[in-house]
Amino acid sequence: MVISTIKRHGQAAAAALQFLTRIPVPLTVPFEPVTLARTVIYFPLAGVIIGAILAGVLGVLELFSPSMPSAVLLLIVWTALSGGLHLDGWMDTADGVLSHRSRERMLEIMKDSRVGAMGVIAAVLLLLFKFAVLAEWLGQEDGKHVVSLLAIVPIWSRWWMGAAIAGWPNARQGEGIGALFHLASLRQVTGGFVVAVLLTVICTTIDGFSLYETIVVLIGCVLLTWISGTLLAVWLSRKLGGLTGDTYGALNEAVEAVLLFAGLLAIHVI
Structure with a gap:
């Protein structure tokens, strides 16, 4: 029983990495609704692995490269x-x-593999914003906690993807990537939240945050993720009659941008 449970959760964690990243995971996972619903628990794990790699890259770059x-x-x-x-989802959603067309036409446009003018504009603005924030982060004379904050941001943006999957209906009525996760529920989202909190505490502990700083980071991440993610998800759902795989990627990008900016502001305080 215990071995079977460990195996199921190991498959779910591997599936989360295979689905959300391009990190090679040499394991065959059954992409079935039950397994995919369980992967929501491990979305934050995929996030922290991405964040850890970014932190490692930053550590190397700091040895020789200027901030910009x-x-x-x-x-x-x-x-x-x-x-x-996720960037592709951001562009398709834009x-x-x-386009200010009918709901049906909006969904058709989002399925088109070609990128339109609004998608390009949205991508350029997003990347410019992220670049500006990261450059400012790296240009600080006192780079205290930058590495850990960089690792934490992807945790919460990916947890919100799971929350959006379970919290809003699928706009395509059984079609698309979003439909594969139709069994995801509050139970898996809550499990993912616990994982996100634990991973955040691990990151702050490793980087020497005080208990007060850790609590501030946790509260800030939860509130900003929930507020920004909810506002955008509600707006998109009203436009489209639900959410799609593309909008999950857009939500991830939006929450990342909000948390990055908040992290920059927090660096001046913490």
């Missing part, structure tokens, strides 16, 4: 680790919802 080139290189690695999956 380092910010560009970090963005390249960040995007490559997910195969551009193309659809900013």
